[in-house]
Amino acid sequence: MSIAVRAEGLSKQYRLGISVQGRLSEAIAAAVQRPVKSLRSSLEDPGYLWALKDVSFEVQKGEVVGFMGRNGAGKTTLLKILSRITEPTAGYAEIDGRVGSLIEVGSGFHSDLTGRENVYLYGAVLGMRGNEVRRKFDEIVSFAEVERFIDTPVKRYSSGMYMRLAFAVAAHLEPEILIVDEVLAVGDLAFQQKCLGKMRETATGGRTVLFVSHNTAAVTSLCQRAYLLEAGRIVDSGAADAVVERYIETTQAKQLVPVRERTDRAGDGSVRITSVEIADAAGETISSSSQVRVELTYESDRELRQPRFLVTIHDENYHWAFYRLDTDAEPGLPDVLPARGTLVCVTDPINLTAGVCGLKVAVWRAGTLADQVEYAGSFTVYADDFYSTGRVPDRSKAVGLIRHEWGLSQ
């Protein structure tokens, strides 16, 4: 087999802050300061961030390779470099074959144009020839299931239709190397299955797929091999199942470290969340009908004016957020909080099926992110007799539970 993609020491550095986005006056000031600045090594400046650092890998033709990692691990940066949207700061990649990349589906659609017109436009944006689009037009439209609306401006489409049409165009690009970033969050479950099927077909057709996701199930079912990225570096690689397993393990291992001791946090640090605990409000084990009580302890060096606290409850793999407990959405806190304290939040019954849930916490101060900890903890929801019939679905069937009544019409 020959190599389709080879990356050698790919690195990408970003400058933090807004100084890149200058105004003329700033540019002039910078030009004046430049001789002074160049004395210091700009690479050591804490205002720079390596979004990607020394990433090397090889992908053979016909392989389907997954790239996993948490938010900010560098997955999207890597795909943007491979798609030639942005340039690496150092290192290089060699790509043998036509690349089709789907970083964000539908970039290039124009809302005033009809579905038909957008198919041609988006096709051209993705690098397809006019006659190529013409040849595949019917196939694209039927794949997207929008036949009836093809001459309607896409601004009147539902977001699902819009995304389906966009994915359909991209899926029919028939590139030799397909680069896909997390687009399976598109549309309903049936359409997601269809997209996965189309990608599998692409792969079996001898083409190469680079697939980024934190949907662990999609990675294991689609990919033979996977790479795990963390803080811009490849930290693990190998068979997809093994990498996924280790990815889940590290996520869970992180949750075992107390929030107070976690070092992988975001924000300016002016407030620190030191613990988050979740329990059944009545003091029992958490079950599907439980009202939960979240206790969040924070500390700061001064009192907090108009802070915003956010606790999100996720699925086990942090792919979806089920709930956001937001002090902005549900008021009740005083405008000024003491420098140290513990917040308490009690919810309605959580109505979730049995399974593991993860927590993420964040606090803002005057609109600036002060502290954020992902994978801040996890808890298990146990099944209870939610419907009083002894029959409840588990997490593989549904996430939410809702009481409902059936009857015969008339």
Next chain:
Amino acid sequence: MRRSPELTSGQTTGTGKAGVGEPAAGPRAVETRTVGDDVPRSVTRIGPGSTWGSTVGEAWRHRELLYFLVWRDLKARYRQTIVGAAWAVVQPLTLMLVFSLFVGIVLHVPSDGVPYPVFAFAGLLPWNFFSQSILRGSESLVGQTNLVSKVYVPRLILPVAATGSFLLDFLISFVVLGGMMLYYGLAPSAEILWLPVVILLLLGTTIAVGTFLAALNVKYRDVRAAVPVLTQVWFFATPVAYPASLVPEKWRLLYDLNPMVGAVDGFRWALLPTDTAPLASMAIAAAVVPLLLLLSLAYFRRVDRTFADII
């Protein structure tokens, strides 16, 4: 900071399977072939630093996209309007009437020996094309961030496409100018053969200015506010409402450095039986325009690789 010293070669090409590990020297040939076509395989090399070939050559290889973008702009601009493309004519016609009244009748400004309304309209055609194109061109990158940061297209295409959609407006107005010439009984002479040259000067100036402003706008949003001011000043520095012959001789060389002088005056001279021959202005413009294009492309190329990071 952006460039590692041993990897300045940027994007080069290897051909064939043997080339995978060993980037060959020479111009880059990026693969744009359709699956199944009989085109030799080529390897795209991605590294820091872009080349002239990657900026201009890539845009040329994606010229079909240029066509679709122009077509999209036209469709979107005149959709949901009542008179549609007639708007292309309404604006210069209105300005022509206003100028005829205030500049022609009230101020008695001379008009190179042709009736003032035709004189003004023939000046407004290239001018409107220029001013509308650079306004839209300057917004072409920051107004379409999704085409810059979410998908790969050769970015040079975007400001050029912004110009393209106004070419149709230009052609429509051209028909109206023909009607006016018929009405006033003015026939073009052999000078009409100069028209392609004049239009090249106009296109060159427009693309150079539009492309430069588009790139500058990515970094400095001051451009958005500056373009209307720039257009206004430039309008008075161009013989649209008045003949170039009114400009004092000692200022004439400086005045002619504005390539729009050669383009607008040349356009009028090529079509109308005016009593001037602006060959000097045109010659100066012919020297200035390639220089402007080169400078504009050089700047665009230099900042092209940072667009996605700072837009």
